[in-house]
Amino acid sequence: MSVSKVPGKLAAGLAFALLFTLFYANRPASAYDLTNNMTPFWSSTTMYNESVTMVSTNGGLPEAQLLFTPTSIISVRDSALGVTYQQGTDWTYDSSTNKIKLTSTTSAVYLTNGDMYPVGGADTQPKVGGGYVIFHEGIWFHEHQLAVTYTHNANVWNGPVPTYDASKLPNTLGKLQNGNPVKIALFGDSISAGANASNYYAPNLPSFGQLVADSLAARYSSAITYVNPSVGGTDSGWGAGNIHNLVSTGNPDLVILGFGMNDGSGYVSGASYKSHIQSMINDVKASNPNAEFILLAPMLANPETYFAGNQSAYLAELQSLSGTGIVTVNMTGVHQELLNHKKYADMTGNNVNHPNDFLIRWYAQMIAGTLIPGSTTGSPPAAPGSLTATAGSGQVALSWSASSGASSYTIKRGTSSGSYGTTVASGVTSTSYADTTVSNGTTYYYVVQAANGYGTSGNSSQASATPASSGGGSYAAQWNFDGSSLEGWNLANDVSGSATGGALHVNLTGGDPYILSPDNLGINASANGHVYVRLKNNTGSTNLQIYFSTAADGGFSESKAKVTPISANSGYADYDIDMSAVSGWSGTLKQIRMDFFDSSNSVDVDSVKIGGAGSSGPEAPGAPTGLSATGGNGQVALSWNAASGATSYTVKRGTSSGTYGTTVATGVTSTSYTDTTASNGTTYYYAVTASNSAGTSGNSAQASATPSGGGAYAAQWEFNGDGNYEGWSLANELTGSVSGGSLHLTSSGYDPYVVGPDNLGLSASANPTITIKVKNNTANTAGPRIYFTTAGDPNWSEGKHGEFTLVANSDYTIYTINMGAVSGWSGTIKQIRLDPIANTGTVDVDYIRVGS
Structure with missing residues (x-):
């Protein structure tokens, strides 16, 4: 391992170093939080788990400086992330020095100045200028460090950042982008082997190479093969002599070379170091001419020890080798910038020449930034959409649509609209949650926020629910699918x-x-x-x-x-x-x-x-949702979503908002109705109630329309409201949605059709024409048909349909169908049906209009 290096000597004790490497590099990584650990430090506004070693000097309170100035401190925890320390009781923050300070009553771990500079003995290394510094392998330093999570202002990192350039690693990135398998080899010393990564110990962070491999697997569809034959205590000369058997014969696509720490401690010249790296590149390319390379300029050794040498000289040598197929990652510059703000002990695993989890994450993020587009910049996710709240007995089931880039969600609620003073849950990783801390009879108002390493979104739109025991029984949870939401399913x-x-x-x-x-x-x-x-x-x-x-x-x-x-x-x-x-x-x-x-x-x-048993007794239905009203010539076409358990509906209207003094129809069994008693030029306000044997619901949300005789259409459906099907139903072999002003239809078979609202009440003789605007995204041209039923013949049949021919792979095209020439188009038209294509594929319907 690296600590077997002493100035002027090549590594002794390589057998022990190899044993060290096998222990760290070849054990599988446990579960860990990939998203937060790989959120770029330089572009985020949230610092996750920055490590600090709290040190008391001359009897003073233990303290450590943070990298950035916090705008708020979220948590101070032990390095295993299992214990949270309390502000005021365990620690305070000094804004004048940007330091975390422990209190005299703290239960957090810390070291004294005497611990850092012992008088000698075991677990020490000689200090430059005399004396000793503490030295420990394993998890000793990990156990004596804290993890601080906080928010901070953007764009405060002044050190190196990686550059993603597809032209620099064209072979590797081409395979990743095309989903082809990629084999990656990491070859270096004990730092590359994973020395002092927590790995088997909480929080179970693996080596930086494994972090990179996992990030690539999460970002691309490629199968990633990752090998790491790194050996502790080695330098670039050893690498040049062993790369053929350990790496080249495996024909990797990408080789990450991580030598330099021990070269620097041994004062290997820059020219020799460069020669060794070039030799390794040549050997790999002799086996695989298309192989590409990432060269790691090393972190720095503790400047108080004799392990510090000329590590910083190797960056320029590596950069001179860079070009197409070879990229240099500047960890030397990163570590130097970190040391401008923090002490060496804050970021080390052994206090001599190994990184801890925090610095390992810097290695991984810098490498990943050359391989993953967008990993060098980022922003908080958008607010979640489509929040729904479904009441049960003593609980509210919430669901929402995922926010792109979100790593977790926070749920908030209140008991008055627009106020959300209670945080119900945070760190939720799914897009649904059941709030079981509610009381029946109280109305709750909810919003959800999305978060990632770059920050937190604003609130979602509000959703409300009132948990209660149902009329015929009590349900702990229920989903009625009365709207267009999947309700979390x-x-x-x-x-x-x-x-x-x-x-x-x-x-x-x-x-x-x-x-x-x-x-x-x-x-x-x-x-x-x-x-x-x-x-x-x-x-x-x-x-x-x-x-x-x-x-x-x-x-x-x-x-x-x-x-x-x-x-x-x-x-x-x-x-x-x-x-x-x-x-x-x-x-x-x-x-x-x-x-x-x-x-x-x-x-x-x-x-x-x-x-529970017996909960399934009858209960009054909920109010219908999704009511829409479309004005025609002397009529208004209404449609709504079915209410679970409803056996019939009542349609009411008025001529002023919120008042529904006229009952238009009762006993309606479909989810659409056409009011043909309306007068042109008058605005009507409608509500619908649902009924069954247990009772009648409250009113639906209001919808209004103004019928007019000035147009040529007795009925028309424009699909201008997202999610509003305007009474049309995806009846057979179709899925779809309404968005962007169109009805989008996807056929999964050979008899797809969508059915319009029932009880249209249209005069066939006065309205002989159907006009439809369609975008055909298929090569099929034949097959589209318009079927219809009438009051006199309410059944679908092949004898009652009109046909038209589509333009293949077209943009939106208007088709006019003369239904007046079709047998049976007479009397009162009750319902129409569109069979858009006679095959699989997609079509988009901009509008459907019936008129003269």
């Missing part, structure tokens, strides 16, 4: 789908299809032993399987699952699945998983509820 494996029309539509696309509930449910399993599922099974399978995980056992397994029979090719049916006798259904329920036993077709899930 994840289409996890061999499935696709969407939430529309009051159900979660799940398309089965492979041999192991399943969906996952939100994580961290926090449900008392013993008090909630039943899973209630209402679904429509469109497959020939007769089984459904429910898996679960708990706080004590977070994985899914066959031993923690139950298969329940369901009806094949059925309409909607209710299933009460008693989980209470299943082994493991105890403690705190964390997550459930629903598995289907078919590899094609689909299942429509109306609701999923978790509760």
Whole structure:
């Protein structure tokens, strides 16, 4: 290992050094936080776990200086990150000196000046000018350091930063970008071998080479093979003599050379050092001419010891070798800039010539910055989108869409709109969370923030919910899929789908299809032993399987699952699945998983509820959501999302906002209605309620429209609101969305179709034309059709459709279909259906209009 070097001598004790290397380099890394450890120090505004060695000088309070000036200190912890020390009780911050200081009552570890400069004996090294300095291998220094996390201003790093340039390492980066396998070899001394990385000890950080390999695997789709035959106590001369057998014969694509610390301690000249590095490059390229190299200019040895030599001289030699296929990483300059602000003991693993976890992260980030675009700069993530809050009994289930670049989320709530004084949870890594600290009957208002190493986003949009015991029973959690949100459920494996029309539509696309509930449910399993599922099974399978995980056992397994029979090719049916006798259904329920036993077709899930026995009694439905109103000529077309459990709907209207004195229709069983009693030029305000045998919901959100006779369209759908299907339903072999002013449709089969609102009430003779604007993203031209039903013939049939021909791979194109010439287009038009293509592929519908 490196410490066997003494001035003027080549390494003695290489056998011990090799043993050291095998211990550090060849053991597997344990789990660790890749995102925060690899967030670039130089571009972030959050410093994660900066290491400090607290030292008391002449009996004073122990102190250590920070690299940057904090704007706020988040935590001071032990180096294992398991103990958090309290400000005021254990430590204070002195802004005049930018130092953390321990108190006289602290429980944190520290060293004295006598510890740092002992009188001699074991675990010491001679000090330049006389005396001794403390020296320890293993985890001794790790155990005597603290980790400080804090925020700071941007752009405060004045040292070297890496440069990503695809032209410098074209072979390696080309393979990474194309998803081809890449083999990386790290070859150097004990620093490269991973000396003094915490590795097997919390927080389990591996060598910098492994950090780089893991970062590449996370960023690219390539299979990364990483080898590290580094040996402690060696220098570049040893490397030149051994690289052929240890590295070259393996034909790596990228070789990282990490020699120099022991060369410097042995005062190897710059010219000899350069010659050895060049010899290693030549040997590797003789076996693989396309191999490329990253050359590491070494960190510095402790200047108070005799290990400090001419390490700093090697940077210029390496830079002179750089060019296409060879890049130099300036760790010499990085370490020098760090030493301008911090003492050597803050960043060392042995106080002589090895880095600790903090400096190992600098090595890894500097190397990764040459291989990963964007790793040298960054910004906080955007606020999460699509936050939903679903009330249960004594809990609120939250879900949101992921923010790009986010590493964690913070959930906040309040009891008045716009105020979020309570932090419910932080460090959440999934996009769902169950808040089990709420009280029934209280309305809670929630927002979520996203965070990464560069900072924290603003608040998401607000969502609110009022937990309560249900009318016919009590559910600890329930998901009714009444809007377009998946309510935290994840289409996890061999499935696709969407939430529309009051159900979660799940398309089965492979041999192991399943969906996952939100994580961290926090449900008392013993008090909630039943899973209630209402679904429509469109497959020939007769089984459904429910898996679960708990706080004590977070994985899914066959031993923690139950298969329940369901009806094949059925309409909607209710299933009460008693989980209470299943082994493991105890403690705190964390997550459930629903598995289907078919590899094609689909299942429509109306609701999923978790509760006790007897919880499935009838309850009044919730108010319909997603109400939209579209004005036509003497009419208003209404559509809304289905309310779970509703058997009918009532449509009401008024001529002033918030007042609905006229009941337009009752007993409506579809989720659309056309009000043909409206007068042109009058603005109408509508609300819809849902009913079943248990009662009637409150009003939906209001929607308004002003019918007009000035246009040529009796009905039109413009799809201008994101997520608003305007009453259209993705009925068969289609998935899709509404965004950017269009209805986006993806066909998965050969009979795809989308169905418009029911009960249109259009005069066929007065409205013989359908105009549709479509962007065809396929090569198919034949197949699009418009089907229709009428009040006199409410069934779909081949005899009632019009056809048109698409332009292949076109931009948006307007098509006009003369439906007046189609047999059966007479009387009152009830509903229309669009079959966009007769094959797989995607089309985008800008609008559909019916008129004269």
